[in-house]
Amino acid sequence: MLKHVLSLAAWSPCPSHAQIPPASLQRFLTFNAMRIHAACRNAKTWKIRWEEEQHANGVKWQQLEHRGPYFAPPYERLPRGVSFYYNGKPMRLSPATEEIATFYAKMLDHDYTRKAIFKKNFFCDWTEQMTSEERKKIKQLDKCDFREIHDYFVERQEAQKALPKEEKQKLKKEAERIQEEYGYCTIDGHREKIGNFKTEPPGLFRGRGDHPKMGRVKKRIMPEDVIINCSKGSKIPKPPPGHKWKEVRCDNSVTWLASWTENINGAIKYIMLNPSSKLKGEKDWQKYEIARCLKGVVGKIRAQYRADWKSKEMKKRQRSVALYFIDKLALRAGNEKEEGETADTVGCCSLRVEHLRLHPRMGGKENVVEFDFLGKDCIRYYNLVPVEKQVFKNLQLFMENKGPGDDLFDRLSTSTLNKHLQDLMEGLTAKVFRTYNASITLQEQLDALTNEDDNVSAKLLSYNRANRAVAILCNHQRATPKTFEKSMQNLQAKINVKRDQLCDAKLELKKAKADSRCKRDVKSKAALEKKQKHVEKLEEQLEKLVLQATDKEENKQIALGTSKLNYLDPRISVAWCKRFCVPIEKIFNKTQREKFAWAIDMADEDFVF
DNA sequence: AGAATGACTTGCTCCAAGGGAG
DNA sequence: CTCCCTTGGAGCAAGTCATTCT
Numbered sequence: 001m002l003k004h005v006l007s008l009a010a011w012s013p014c015p016s017h018a019q020i021p022p023a024s025l026q027r028f029l030t031f032n033a034m035r036i037h038a039a040c041r042n043a044k045t046w047k048i049r050w051e052e053e054q055h056a057n058g059v060k061w062q063q064l065e066h067r068g069p070y071f072a073p074p075y076e077r078l079p080r081g082v083s084f085y086y087n088g089k090p091m092r093l094s095p096a097t098e099e100i101a102t103f104y105a106k107m108l109d110h111d112y113t114r115k116a117i118f119k120k121n122f123f124c125d126w127t128e129q130m131t132s133e134e135r136k137k138i139k140q141l142d143k144c145d146f147r148e149i150h151d152y153f154v155e156r157q158e159a160q161k162a163l164p165k166e167e168k169q170k171l172k173k174e175a176e177r178i179q180e181e182y183g184y185c186t187i188d189g190h191r192e193k194i195g196n197f198k199t200e201p202p203g204l205f206r207g208r209g210d211h212p213k214m215g216r217v218k219k220r221i222m223p224e225d226v227i228i229n230c231s232k233g234s235k236i237p238k239p240p241p242g243h244k245w246k247e248v249r250c251d252n253s254v255t256w257l258a259s260w261t262e263n264i265n266g267a268i269k270y271i272m273l274n275p276s277s278k279l280k281g282e283k284d285w286q287k288y289e290i291a292r293c294l295k296g297v298v299g300k301i302r303a304q305y306r307a308d309w310k311s312k313e314m315k316k317r318q319r320s321v322a323l324y325f326i327d328k329l330a331l332r333a334g335n336e337k338e339e340g341e342t343a344d345t346v347g348c349c350s351l352r353v354e355h356l357r358l359h360p361r362m363g364g365k366e367n368v369v370e371f372d373f374l375g376k377d378c379i380r381y382y383n384l385v386p387v388e389k390q391v392f393k394n395l396q397l398f399m400e401n402k403g404p405g406d407d408l409f410d411r412l413s414t415s416t417l418n419k420h421l422q423d424l425m426e427g428l429t430a431k432v433f434r435t436y437n438a439s440i441t442l443q444e445q446l447d448a449l450t451n452e453d454d455n456v457s458a459k460l461l462s463y464n465r466a467n468r469a470v471a472i473l474c475n476h477q478r479a480t481p482k483t484f485e486k487s488m489q490n491l492q493a494k495i496n497v498k499r500d501q502l503c504d505a506k507l508e509l510k511k512a513k514a515d516s517r518c519k520r521d522v523k524s525k526a527a528l529e530k531k532q533k534h535v536e537k538l539e540e541q542l543e544k545l546v547l548q549a550t551d552k553e554e555n556k557q558i559a560l561g562t563s564k565l566n567y568l569d570p571r572i573s574v575a576w577c578k579r580f581c582v583p584i585e586k587i588f589n590k591t592q593r594e595k596f597a598w599a600i601d602m603a604d605e606d607f608v609f
Numbered sequence: 610a611g612a613a614t615g616a617c618t619t620g621c622t623c624c625a626a627g628g629g630a631g
Numbered sequence: 632c633t634c635c636c637t638t639g640g641a642g643c644a645a646g647t648c649a650t651t652c653t
Contacts, residue, residue, distance in 0.1 A: 161625090196641080196642075196643085198641095198642095200642080200643065205644090206643095206644085207644070207645090208620095208621080208622095208644065208645075211644090254615090254616065254617090255616080255617080256616075256617090259615095259616095262643095265644095265645095266614095267614095267615090267644095267645095268614085268615065268616080269643085270615095270616075270617080272616095272617080283617085283618090287618090332619095332646070332647075333646090333647060333648080334646095334647095335646075335647065335648080337646095342645080343645090345645085345646090347646085347647090375646095376619080376620065376621095376645060376646055377619095377620055377621060377644075377645065377646085378645095379620085379621085413611090414647080414648075415611085415648080415649090418647090418648065418649090429647075429648065429649095430647080430648090431618085431619090431646095431647060431648085476620080476621090477621090478621070478622085479621085479622080481637095483636075483637090486636095487636070487637080490635095490636085494630095559620085559621075561620090561621090562619070562620055562621080565619085565620095566618070566619055566620080567619090589638085589639070590639085591639070591640070
């Protein structure tokens with residue numbers, strides 16, 4: 001009860017409360033505001049509440065004050081002894097040309113510098129920045145020798161690592177100071193952490209996969225590029241001496257504090273709040289509430305798209321099959337992309353004929369669809385999926401008279417699909433299916449896999465397995481860590497040692513038993529108990545190690561982080577922890593607990609997604 | 610209608626800090 | 632205490648989707 005009273009007081013607009021509460025209290029209060037909000041759900045729908053409370057006119061905040069971005073340090077020239085060579089001869093470069101040369105030099109060991117497109121783009125952009133004399137001289141990249149510059153940076157990095165303790169302390173202190181000064185803002189009277197308060201440093205653009213723009217020069221961001229967003233009455237951040245902001249505006253319908261346009265794709269980059277902030281937390285919560293709404297209507301929606309598989313309208317048929325994929329396989333929507341501007345990747349709506357193969361019969365199954373395409377971040381999606389007869393027939397129809405490069409769903413776009421979804425349920429879009437299916441899968445898997453009588457380590461393995469099921473569904477992959485084999489061997493070695501120890505301990509226990517039986521005194525009995533305990537402890541440790549090894553092996557190429565952070569309603573995990581007496585720290589680390597503070601505060605053990 | 614723009618979420622990789630084993 | 636390995640978190644690219652422009 002007291003909690004509620006406190007929270008209301010703290011969130012009242014009274015300016016006397018506008019000082020900063022201690023972080024923990026602040027968090028507590030913040031999320032209690034949402035708990036009250038949650039309690040209102042019964043009276044009015046949550047949807048109506050949002051619109052009334054905070055989204056009226058798209059207003060996200062009343063007051064916002066911050067220090068502006070922290071800029072990347074200016075370029076420092078190379079020492080005289082470190083030189084660039086052209087055609088074997090040392091050459092002193094102009095500052096701008098030299099700076100770009102160092103970007104390339106630093107990457108010499110990387111595979112990127114072996115790719116033709118990377119080299120071509122780099123050389124093209126580099127040449128553009130050169131003085132006319134430099135341009136006349138430097139004609140070919142193969143004649144450029146960056147090795148000395150490269151070695152210089154390697155050495156410098158090593159020197160940095162080898163710095164004495166006090167020096168490192170000093171650097172750390174300085175970083176903390178910067179974080180303290182630039183890393184926080186005040187929003188509606190509350191001090192909140194900023195997510196990314198530094199501008200991106202200049203360098204060479206590295207796309208993922210076969211990106212046509214890899215190697216292009218990312219320009220240095222200057223205050224003159226930056227738009228500041230803050231509230232009218234607040235202290236406007238000062239630009240660095242001698243500089244001006246591009247613009248200072250006051251737009252409280254958006255959540256960013258500063259922005260600039262990046263020169264490679266012309267995209268806008270933003271400085272925004274940390275996930276631990278109230279603003280982000282509420283947004284996250286809303287996302288899961290929409291997904292929970294889908295739970296209520298998904299049966300109906302499924303029935304409808306199945307019916308549409310037989311529609312006379314081609315558009316509807318395509319839409320219904322696409323939606324089936326999005327629902328069943330958790331595919332992304334798949335917006336169109338500008339050709340030649342980005343790597344060639346696809347999602348559901350942008351699938352092409354070449355990305356599927358139809359197998360009427362395969363491996364004892366009928367109507368198997370073989371998917372093979374590059375998805376977001378050029379991660380391969382490969383899956384063999386038996387589908388309903390009608391879907392299979394439709395796919396054959398969609399692929400008729402088309403070349404491999406033609407769109408599978410030529411009558412469908414993400415915007416028409418999303419418009420349709422919006423009609424089925426307010427707030428419904430393609431990506432809600434991913435959130436919904438991920439969260440519901442976690443819940444089902446946890447129910448199926450958790451054994452109440454297990455110890456904590458075994459329960460954790462169950463949790464990770466449930467998490468893994470979701471990651472597999474969402475195709476969240478990772479490169480096998482470079483040290484994987486080695487650390488697996490280490491773990492195995494540890495297990496072997498533990499086994500031997502246990503064996504020895506058991507032997508000793510036997511001896512102690514015999515000894516105690518024969519002597520029947522207090523001392524030998526105590527010794528026996530001690531040995532007994534030792535064996536139990538070792539058994540427990542061994543089991544834990546074996547579980548760890550299993551978990552590690554199963555997780556070799558699967559990334560759990562993305563689903564944990566973005567797709568799984570944290571309240572499911574919180575409830576599971578409470579129900580099975582697993583400390584929340586075992587599931588969520590500090591950062592995750594901060595991000596999910598709302599859920600930790602809100603969910604009790606019988607929360608159901 | 611559909612292209613362009615803007616805002617915000619999602620996603621993977623890399624690397625240094627720090628924690629545990631020896 | 633040192634070393635080594637794991638993990639946290641920074642970094643930033645690349646998606647989604649609504650809105651605005653033409």
